[in-house]
Amino acid sequence: MAKKRVFSGIQPSGTLHIGNYFGALKQWVSMVDDFDCIYCIVDYHALTTVKDPAQLRNNTIEGAKDLIAVGIDPSKTVLFNQSAVLEHTELAWVFECLVSVPFLMQAHAYKDKIAKGLEANAGLFNYPMLMAADILLYDTDFVPVGADQRQHVEYAREAASKFNHMYGDTFKEPHEKILDAVAVVPGTDGQKMSKSYGNTIPLFGSTDEIARSVMSIVTDSSGTTPSNVLAIHRLLKPEEELASLYEKNMGNYKALKEALIDDLDAVISPMRAKRNALSDDDVKAVLTEGAEKAASIASAKMRDVRKKIGVGT
């Protein structure tokens, strides 16, 4: 039986944090053997916020290194950057002509980003339709994401259904895959870990950088258990081990934070070593090969779309 198709993307918009890893990327890695996986560095999405060309280009290469270092094996997956397959932006336009402005205005992610002070550019507003195009071009079955992306996958389903209704059966309706235990990884202040909240623990930080972030975790001096430390520790150790560790060090927040630093470093240091061994040329070759494979699927889908909507001759 043919494997089900998985598609997901990550923006090259800055340094990865452990929320991206535990909320999404770890799941991406776990799906590689059982699914037909296509993973994308969505550089056109990042253009909504990253305006420095050299930085965007560099982030894309670094993003590919991140993905390979966390365990995405390019020989078993398709790994590419979005801008190398032009059908993504082309299909996004088709969807933008199908959905209404009030429909897009309901997007929580857009409202959150504006509330955080990001520029309300039209690209940010139309972001869900570009993401719908990313997913739908490849007849995707499942989209592994963190909980913050649930609504965007619903938008993709809606775009598929609207198109199919108007022009005939063309797109498969995809489903999100969200792991409950890590759906929202908390940051150092207990809110959702997010680059724009400045509450992250960097995934590929040095041991010192990880230590600085962990030491800054906000704790409540009136209790005996530092709940924000424990919430992050749960990503790394089973509940029984944590129960005895926290019991033994009750009230000793410094010792518990040090234990968290050691546990994080044990997970991160092999990935960091793998990442340091990758050259820019290695990952450029991976992206080029991935883009060729992705384009062969995307171009066939777009030929069908163009014919159905009546563009071209």
Ligand code: AQP
């Ligand atoms: N705190 C989180 N918990 C669980 N999953 C998370 N993800 C992000 N933060 C958490 C998941 O990571 C994947 C990559 O998402 P992205 O490229 O859109 O990254 P992001 O949303 O830009 O990350 P930030 O830090 O949250 O950025 P800003 O501040 O720009 O919003 C996605 O699957 C996402 O769910």
